[in-house]
Amino acid sequence: MEEEKKIEDHSEENSFIRIKKFKFIMLIFLLIFSTAGITLVALSFGDEKAVSVAIPERKEFSKLYEAYDMLDEKYFEKVDHKKLIDGAIAGMVKALDDPYSDYMTKEENDKFQESISASFQGIGAEIQEMNGDIVVVSPIKGSPAEKAGIKPNDKIITVDDKNIQGMSANEAVLLIRGEKGTKVTLSIQRPENSETIKMTITRDEIPINTVYAEMLDNGVAKIQITTFSKHTYDDLATAMKEMEDKGMKSLIIDLRRNPGGLLDQAIQIANLFVPEGKNIVQVEYRDGTIEKTAAQAGKKVDIPTVVLIDKGSASASEILAGAVSESAGIQLVGDKSFGKGTVQTANNFKDGSNVKYTMAKWLTPNGNWIHKKGIEPDVKVSLPEYANVSYIDPDKKYKVSSASNDVKSAEEMLKVLGYKPGKIDGFYDSDTEKAVKKFQKAEKLKVNGILTGETTVKLMNKLSEHIQKNDPQVKKAIEELTKNQ
Structure with missing residues (x-):
């Protein structure tokens, strides 16, 4: 400056x-x-x-x-000096070719601070810039993005028909966020599909509730940590106490679709599981200096525990997963994690702008660098293929003789839910219509055999409920815990 x-x-x-x-x-x-x-x-x-x-x-x-x-x-017009300086700094940081380093103007920095505070308004998805694309790391639990079917690794191509390829993550966030009740239309491309999917999502208040606890059968408690924000450790401690009061005998920590967050929170949580004196994480600086963080004395969780991870588990959630796996012998179940092995710090300027840059890489307790490789689970279990069925636009109307990928998605959903739509081919025939009518009758909707509006939303919600109820990763975690009882 x-x-x-x-x-x-x-x-x-x-x-x-x-x-x-x-x-x-x-x-x-x-x-x-x-x-x-x-x-x-x-x-x-x-x-x-x-x-x-x-x-x-x-x-x-x-x-x-x-x-x-x-x-x-x-220049043929008077230039804005501040914009030139902002652009020069942003260009310098972009030249690092590091998706985790960026320059934020005051406006962008204010938006970032919102995302780690009590709540913000938007669609609720963690994104990052990767090779010129804006890629979803993970949707936030219960957010409009999750309800709409946005998934980790989805590429966002356009926002309200504006192409955002080449933008920084902060620039994209400013376009995607907005006031509660307003709508934003995203064009999404999935890694396994060359075609784009259009989603119109209604923005909402996104509360930063990061801990969700529930008691399953046989004294198994499942606690999901969706991100690491300022109060996550305290919220987890409260959830643990609630589960103990309900008779918790074993524990599942669910880190799936957790994009990371504050490092200190992940370390505090890891300290609950890692024995005193054993490494939680190592940080290696550019000069080769390695700083080790070891577990301290204090309250420890001494019941059988399993940790769930998937491709949406990144950064701080990988630090926690690596710590409990290598230093506490806790089993990891699910899919390979995202693979973010770097640490960022931020420098605030007097005008409210900010530079965030990568200042070190972190290593697991055993010295493994998982960057771009991820952490492999001890027990690999993937969600069923139907968990990746594409979103269907509720504003569109499908009936007999319609043909599209949306129809194919609806047929797959109906089949999973037991409504026999006939051949899964993307063509809305009489069998598809009969299946839709049976679904509408069962859900007390208007029975007309047309897929649109409330029928479409209900169908997607029912599939989501089915996936959660029949979650093979959770079932496997329970099975592993049962072995240790």
Whole structure:
């Protein structure tokens, strides 16, 4: 920011600074600014000797200064100096080619701070820039994004028909977020499908409730941690106490679709499971220095525990998973995790803007770097294929003779729910119509055999409920816990 001030000072190039000292000695400082560097010369009046103070030249900046001056003086319209500086900093950070380092203007930084506070308004999806694409890391539990069927690794191609490829994650967030009750239309591309899916999602208040606890059968408690924000450790402690009061005998920690968050929260939670003195995480800096964080004394969880992970488990959730696996011998069940093995820090500027950059890489307790590789579970269990069925736009209407991918998705959903839609081919025939009518009757909807509006929303919700009720990853975790009882 000091360089920014010096550039602005150059507009008063021959200004003199008058300083009164003792015998009214006057020192005049002439700031000589050129594309080759900056030199500060002190001229003396009186019987004192002149003093020269040199600021080291930064020749690598000469091209930057030259470009700034050229645009400032010769661009056909008056330029916004702040925008030029913001753009230069953003460009520098982008040149790192690191999706986890970025520059945020004041507006973008304010939005980011909202996301780790009590709540914000939007669709509720964690995104990142990856190779020029905006990719979903994970939707937030219970959010409009999750209800709409957005999944980890979905690419967002357009927002309200505006192409966002090449944008930073912060720029995309500003387009996607909005006031509760307003709608946003996203064009989504899935890794396994070349065709895009259009989703119109109604924005809502996104509460940052990060811990969800429930008691299953036989004293098995399942606690889901959806992200790591300021109060996650405290919320987990409260949930653990509630489950203990209900007779908890064993525990499932669910880190699926957890995109990460605050490192200190993950470390505090890991400390509940990792024995005192054993490593939780290692942080390696560019000079090769390694800083180890070991578990401290305190309350420990001493009941059988299993941790669930999947491809949406990233960053801080991977730190927790790696810690409990390698230092506490806790089994990991599910799918391979996302693979984010770097640590970021942020620097705030006086104007409210912010630079976030990668300052180190983190290693598991045994020294493994999982970046771009992920953590393999001890017991691999995937969700069924129908868990990846594409979203259906409720605003569209499908009836006999309609043909589309949406129809095919509806047929797959109806089949899973036991309504026999006939051949799964994307063609809305009489068998599809009969299945839709049976579904509408069972759900007390208007029976007309047309797939649209409330019927479409109800069908997608029922599939989601079915997946949760018949979750093979949870079932496997319970099976593993039962072995240890």
